Amino acid sequence: MNDPEQMKERKRPFLTEEKAREIARKYPTPFHVYDERKIRNHIENINRAFSWNKGYRQYFAVKANPNPYLLRIMKEYDWGCDCSSMTELILAKELGFDGSHIMFSSNCTPAEEYAFANKIGGIINLDDFTDVAGLEKTVGRLPETICCRYNPGGVFQLSNGIMDTPGEAKYGMTKDQILTAFALMKGKGVKRFGLHAFLASNTVTNEYYPKLAEILFRLAVEIKTAIGIDISFVDLSGGVGLAYKPQDIPNDILTIGESVRQVYEKILIPAGLENVAIYTEMGRFAMGDCGALITKVVHEKHTYKEYVGCDACASNLMRPMLYRAYHHITVLGKENEDCNCKYDVTGSLCENSDKFAVDRMLPKIEIGDLLYIHDTGAHGHSMGYQYNGKLRSAEILLKEDGSYQLIRRAETVKDYFATLDFSDILSNITGKKGEQNE
Numbered sequence: 215m216n217d218p219e220q221m222k223e224r225k226r227p228f229l230t231e232e233k234a235r236e237i238a239r240k241y242p243t244p245f246h247v248y249d250e251r252k253i254r255n256h257i258e259n260i261n262r263a264f265s266w267n268k269g270y271r272q273y274f275a276v277k278a279n280p281n282p283y284l285l286r287i288m289k290e291y292d293w294g295c296d297c298s299s300m301t302e303l304i305l306a307k308e309l310g311f312d313g314s315h316i317m318f319s320s321n322c323t324p325a326e327e328y329a330f331a332n333k334i335g336g337i338i339n340l341d342d343f344t345d346v347a348g349l350e351k352t353v354g355r356l357p358e359t360i361c362c363r364y365n366p367g368g369v370f371q372l373s374n375g376i377m378d379t380p381g382e383a384k385y386g387m388t389k390d391q392i393l394t395a396f397a398l399m400k401g402k403g404v405k406r407f408g409l410h411a412f413l414a415s416n417t418v419t420n421e422y423y424p425k426l427a428e429i430l431f432r433l434a435v436e437i438k439t440a441i442g443i444d445i446s447f448v449d450l451s452g453g454v455g456l457a458y459k460p461q462d463i464p465n466d467i468l469t470i471g472e473s474v475r476q477v478y479e480k481i482l483i484p485a486g487l488e489n490v491a492i493y494t495e496m497g498r499f500a501m502g503d504c505g506a507l508i509t510k511v512v513h514e515k516h517t518y519k520e521y522v523g524c525d526a527c528a529s530n531l532m533r534p535m536l537y538r539a540y541h542h543i544t545v546l547g548k549e550n551e552d553c554n555c556k557y558d559v560t561g562s563l564c565e566n567s568d569k570f571a572v573d574r575m576l577p578k579i580e581i582g583d584l585l586y587i588h589d590t591g592a593h594g595h596s597m598g599y600q601y602n603g604k605l606r607s608a609e610i611l612l613k614e615d616g617s618y619q620l621i622r623r624a625e626t627v628k629d630y631f632a633t634l635d636f637s638d639i640l641s642n643i644t645g646k647k648g649e650q651n652e
C-alpha cells in the first residue's frame with residue numbers, strides 16, 4: 215500500500231521549479247501559491263460525494279482560508295461560508311453570499327455579532343444553552359432557523375486509533391441542554407432546526423463523517439420521539455483530514471459521502487426523517503493540499519546540527535511551531551534526487567520552535583534553492599501573524615492556463631505601523647510635533 219513511488223506521487227508539487235522562479239521574479243519569496251485546477255477538482259468531488267442528498271450544501275470554513283478570490287471560486291459551485299467572527303461575516307456578505315449561504319458557527323459570541331448574523335439572514339449555530347436567551351435578548355424575536363452544536367462528552371474514538379476528547383472541548387451543548395433548548399425554541403416560534411457537531415480534527419480516515427453522522431442522526435431520531443421536532447438539517451462541520459505525510463493514505467470523499475448515505479438510509483429514513491439536508495463545513499480537506507508555501511533558502515549553518523534557513527518563518531505558516539505539525543517539503547528542481555542529507559529547516563524568528571522541519575531527510579540543499587512546503591492551503595496564511603515584526607507574505611493564484619495572479623499582496627512595514635500613531639512619541643523625543651521632525 216505504501217511503496218515509495220506511491221508516496222512520491224502523493225507529494226508531487228503542483229508547480230515546477232521553472233514556474234516558481236518565474237513567479238518569484240515578479241513577486242519575491244516567500245509566498246503562498248494556490249492551484250486553481252486542484253481547487254475546482256476538489257469542489258466538484260465534494261459536491262458529487264453528497265449529490266445523493268437533495269439539500270446538501272458545503273459551507274467553507276472561512277478561517278481556513280479567507281481569501282476573497284478563492285471564496286469567489288467556491289461561490290460558483292453554490293458553496294456557502296462558515297463564519298465565526300464579525301469580520302468573516304462581513305467578508306461573506308461583501309462577496310455576495312446570501313443568508314442561506316452563510317453559517318455562523320461561533321462560540322463565546324459577542325451580542326453584536328449575533329445581531330449582525332441575524333440581520334444578514336445567516337444561519338445561527340448556537341454553541342451554548344445560554345445563547346438561546348442571549349440571542350433572543352439581542353434580536354428580539356428568534357429567527358425561523360436555528361442550529362445547535364452538540365457535544366456528547368467523553369472520548370470519541372475511531373477504529374484506526376484516531377481519538378479526540380469532546381469531554382475536554384469547550385464547544386457545544388450536552389444532550390439534555392439540546393433537548394431543552396429545542397423545546398424552548400419551538401415554543402418561541404422557531405420553525406427549522408439543525409444539529410451540528412465537531413468531534414475530532416484532521417481525521418485521516420474515511421470513517422469519521424459516517425461515525426459522526428450516526429451520532430447526530432440518532433440524536434435527531436431521539437429529538438423527534440421526545441419533543442416531536444423534525445430536524446431540517448445535520449451539519450457535519452469540519453474535521454475531515456489531510457494526508458500531510460507521504461505515508462498517510464488520503465481520505466476519499468466519494469467513499470465518505472457514500473458511507474454517510476448508508477447511515478442516513480439506516481437511521482433517518484426508517485424514522486420518517488427523509489428530508490434532512492446534510493451540510494458540511496470542510497476547510498482543511500477542501501483547500502489544504504491546494505496551497506503551498508514557496509520559500510528561498512538564504513542561509514546554511516553547521517553547528518551541532520545541519521541547518522538551512524529560509525526567507526519564510528512561522529509568521530507565514532504557524533502549524534509546525536504551534537502543533538509540531540508535519541509539512542512535507544520538496545526542494546524544487548531536485549524532486550528526483552536522493553534524500554540523503556538531514557536538516558533542520560528553519561525560519562528567522564527568535565524562537566527555537568521556528569522550524570518547518572526537524573531532522574528531515576532532503577536532497578543536498580544549496581543557498582538559492584526554492585523549497586515547496588506542502589499543504590498550506592488551509593490554516594496556512596490565515597494563521598499568519600506579525601511576531602518579531604515579520605510580515606505576512608503574498609498569496610498567488612496559479613490559474614488553469616498556467617498564468618498567475620496576485621490575490622493578496624505581501625504586507626509592508628507601513629501595514630505593520632498602520633495601527634500606530636507616532637506623532638506623540640516623536641514629539642516627546644524631539645520636543646517638536648511629529649510631522650515637523652526631520
Ligand SMILES: *Cc1c(COP(=O)(O)O)cnc(C)c1O
Binds near residue numbers: 275277320416452
Ligand atoms: C475550524 C472549523 C471548521 C473547519 O475545520 P477543518 O478541520 O478545517 O475542516 C468547520 N467548522 C467549524 C465550526 C470550525 O471551527
